[in-house]
Amino acid sequence: MTEKRIPELLVEPNKFCPGCGHGIINRVLAEVLEEMDLAEQAVGSLAVGCACLMMDTFGTDWIQAPHGRAAAVAVGVKRVRPECCVFTYQGDGDSMSIGFSETMYAAIRNENITAILVNNGIFGMTGGQMAPTSLPGQRTTTSPKGRDAELTGQPLNMINQMKQLPIGYLARGSVASAKDINKLKQYIRSAIETQMNGGGYSMVEVLSPCPTNWKMNMESSLAHIENTVKSVFPVGEFVKNGERTDA
Amino acid sequence: MPRRLMKGNDALSEAAVRAGCRFFGGYPITPQSEILEYLSWRLPEAGGTFIQAESELSGINMVYGAAAAGFRAMTSSSGPGYSLLQEGISYIASAELPAVFIDVQRYGSGLGDIFQAQSDYWQATRGGGHGDYRTLVYAPASVQESVDLIQLAFDKADEYRNPCQILSDASIAQMMEPVTLPEMHEHDPNAEWAVRGKHGGDFKRVTSTMYYIEDFDAYIKNKYDVMAEREQRWESVQVEDADLVLVAYGISSRICKEAVKIARAQGIRLGLLRPITLWPFPVKGFAEVNPDVKAYLSVELTSLPKMAEDVKLACEMKAPVEIFLGGAKIPESTAIVERAVSILKEQR
Ligand SMILES: Cc1ncc(C[n+]2csc(CCOP(=O)(O)OP(=O)(O)O)c2C)c(N)n1
Ligand code: SF4
Numbered sequence: 001m002t003e004k005r006i007p008e009l010l011v012e013p014n015k016f017c018p019g020c021g022h023g024i025i026n027r028v029l030a031e032v033l034e035e036m037d038l039a040e041q042a043v044g045s046l047a048v049g050c051a052c053l054m055m056d057t058f059g060t061d062w063i064q065a066p067h068g069r070a071a072a073v074a075v076g077v078k079r080v081r082p083e084c085c086v087f088t089y090q091g092d093g094d095s096m097s098i099g100f101s102e103t104m105y106a107a108i109r110n111e112n113i114t115a116i117l118v119n120n121g122i123f124g125m126t127g128g129q130m131a132p133t134s135l136p137g138q139r140t141t142t143s144p145k146g147r148d149a150e151l152t153g154q155p156l157n158m159i160n161q162m163k164q165l166p167i168g169y170l171a172r173g174s175v176a177s178a179k180d181i182n183k184l185k186q187y188i189r190s191a192i193e194t195q196m197n198g199g200g201y202s203m204v205e206v207l208s209p210c211p212t213n214w215k216m217n218m219e220s221s222l223a224h225i226e227n228t229v230k231s232v233f234p235v236g237e238f239v240k241n242g243e244r245t246d247a
Numbered sequence: 248m249p250r251r252l253m254k255g256n257d258a259l260s261e262a263a264v265r266a267g268c269r270f271f272g273g274y275p276i277t278p279q280s281e282i283l284e285y286l287s288w289r290l291p292e293a294g295g296t297f298i299q300a301e302s303e304l305s306g307i308n309m310v311y312g313a314a315a316a317g318f319r320a321m322t323s324s325s326g327p328g329y330s331l332l333q334e335g336i337s338y339i340a341s342a343e344l345p346a347v348f349i350d351v352q353r354y355g356s357g358l359g360d361i362f363q364a365q366s367d368y369w370q371a372t373r374g375g376g377h378g379d380y381r382t383l384v385y386a387p388a389s390v391q392e393s394v395d396l397i398q399l400a401f402d403k404a405d406e407y408r409n410p411c412q413i414l415s416d417a418s419i420a421q422m423m424e425p426v427t428l429p430e431m432h433e434h435d436p437n438a439e440w441a442v443r444g445k446h447g448g449d450f451k452r453v454t455s456t457m458y459y460i461e462d463f464d465a466y467i468k469n470k471y472d473v474m475a476e477r478e479q480r481w482e483s484v485q486v487e488d489a490d491l492v493l494v495a496y497g498i499s500s501r502i503c504k505e506a507v508k509i510a511r512a513q514g515i516r517l518g519l520l521r522p523i524t525l526w527p528f529p530v531k532g533f534a535e536v537n538p539d540v541k542a543y544l545s546v547e548l549t550s551l552p553k554m555a556e557d558v559k560l561a562c563e564m565k566a567p568v569e570i571f572l573g574g575a576k577i578p579e580s581t582a583i584v585e586r587a588v589s590i591l592k593e594q595r
Binding site: 011039040041042043045055056059060061062063064065066069072073074075076077078079080081084085101102105108109 | 270296301311314315316318320335342436451454455
């Protein structure tokens with residue numbers, strides 16, 4: 001039997017809702033940083049949204065950016081301290097709505113940082129409003145009749161926006177099953193390896209449940225990712241070592 | 248030290264590098280674009296980083312990151328771009344980080360125009376961003392003073408762990424004057440609060456310090472009270488016996504200085520109070536003024552009066568405060584004298 005060890009980076013129990021995907025992603029990220037011996041030189045940049053609950057529970061150095069600007073803040077850190085492992089951790093609203101420009105331009109300039117974008121298809125912290133990633137037909141507090149793509153546009157696929165750029169690493173994973181979580185860990189590891197080898201911009205998008213605002217229990221949330229979300233947002237590696245893998 | 252003839256924006260940039268600034272993220276806008284142009288080659292030469300960001304929002308947040316990492320960092324902008332900086336300035340102030348921001352003011356609200364103006368006074372001194380913060384605001388009146396004040400701004404930013412601003416204008420930024428530059432200074436980026444990975448220590452969190460300071464309201468009020476008390480700077484010219492005191496900063500103060508000379512040659516007792524810090528406003532300077540002064544005249548290059556309110560507060564309305572608005576036009580010194588004379592006549 002393998003030992004069940006909690007990473008030391010998780011200095012306090014997380015504060016997310018029961019069944020939230022953020023907790024799993026935090027755990028995976030902590031494991032990767034510790035296994036790669038980077039915990040002592042890591043600096044995270046996060047903004048608002050449920051991600052900001054990590055500030056007290058995830059024991060790396062942190063900067064809290066304004067809503068959407070985590071990538072720009074991370075760039076400021078990485079450019080002056082290239083020896084640090086600099087990552088962003090953001091929700092989809094944060095990284096793809098208000099912060100679309102900052103997120104994209106970090107990739108366009110191929111900044112040597114790692115971005116973790118948690119796609120739960122909704123604004124969690126503010127109480128379940130529509131996100132750029134909300135699915136057509138999805139009911140949210142600002143699309144009470146279901147998202148009308150005629151009116152609001154199709155869900156934003158950030159991987160498609162980025163994959164033609166000359167960047168280091170690009171993948172989309174999920175927390176829907178144990179198998180997915182293991183793959184996600186590989187993706188995050190590859191992304192951080194890319195950064196530490198000077199390989200340029202790396203981004204991992206993670207499909208994650210928000211049981212609270214999806215108004216589903218954990219099991220049905222995970223089934224929803226498996227059966228529905230993944231068909232709009234396919235998982236896998238899209239750029240590896242600077243090369244397209246899906247071309 | 249040899250003197251050099253330099254353009255305001257270039258001199259300001261060189262002085263920032265010599266003050267140990269090693270990071271700049273910003274976006275072009277007239278009349279401050281030479282700052283980007285200069286630093287684009289000069290910062291890398293000095294071992295620093297220059298990034299032309301995709302927007303002012305991004306630029307200021309890069310500055311936030313670099314400052315949090317302990318490095319001397321700055322950005323600059325003008326008018327519409329300065330509005331975009333405000334979000335970041337509020338965050339940087341609330342995280343109590345040192346950084347320097349330059350606003351080379353231009354005329355008008357909205358897009359406005361590129362001529363010199365002093366219309367951003369409230370945004371600079373009242374905090375254009377949300378919440379409870381203040382920034383030290385320095386207003387240079389010459390190219391040499393731009394050089395001197397940006398060094399001071401970096402030092403004061405460190406001393407108080409608070410952003411500092413230079414409020415310049417298109418005239419001072421674009422004119423050429425002889426300057427003496429300081430020696431090169433290297434800044435140690437390894438302050439104990441700087442993020443760089445915890446390296447065996449406790450992890451650090453750069454965010455609003457209100458989350459971690461007990462009785463934050465009292466703490467923050469005291470911080471800014473201390474700054475307001477200690478950091479007032481001004482220049483006064485013949486105010487002790489003046490019948491009328493002009494109050495002006497930056498480019499308009501130079502015209503006022505000339506107006507004082509012209510008036511004095513005619514036996515009219517004008518004086519000038521020139522705020523060098525706009526926040527804190529140099530209230531103490533008013534103690535030097537003739538107690539029997541008949542009036543003040545606030546001379547501003549704006550369409551609507553702004554600094555005049557601070558003048559009224561500072562002189563406690565012991566004398567009337569009149570207003571001379573230049574708008575986008577730099578007034579003639581003789582016009583200011585004329586106006587002063589007519590005010591004094593009315594007072595009689
Ligand atoms: C400038 C600004 N606008 C709006 C907000 C309010 N706000 C806080 S979190 C949030 C949405 C976060 O959603 P997401 O990034 O998807 O994260 P989640 O909570 O779902 O993990 C918003 C709109 C803010 N803090 N700042
Ligand atoms: S609101 Fe949603 S995203 Fe936020 S902690 Fe709860 S479940 Fe997670």
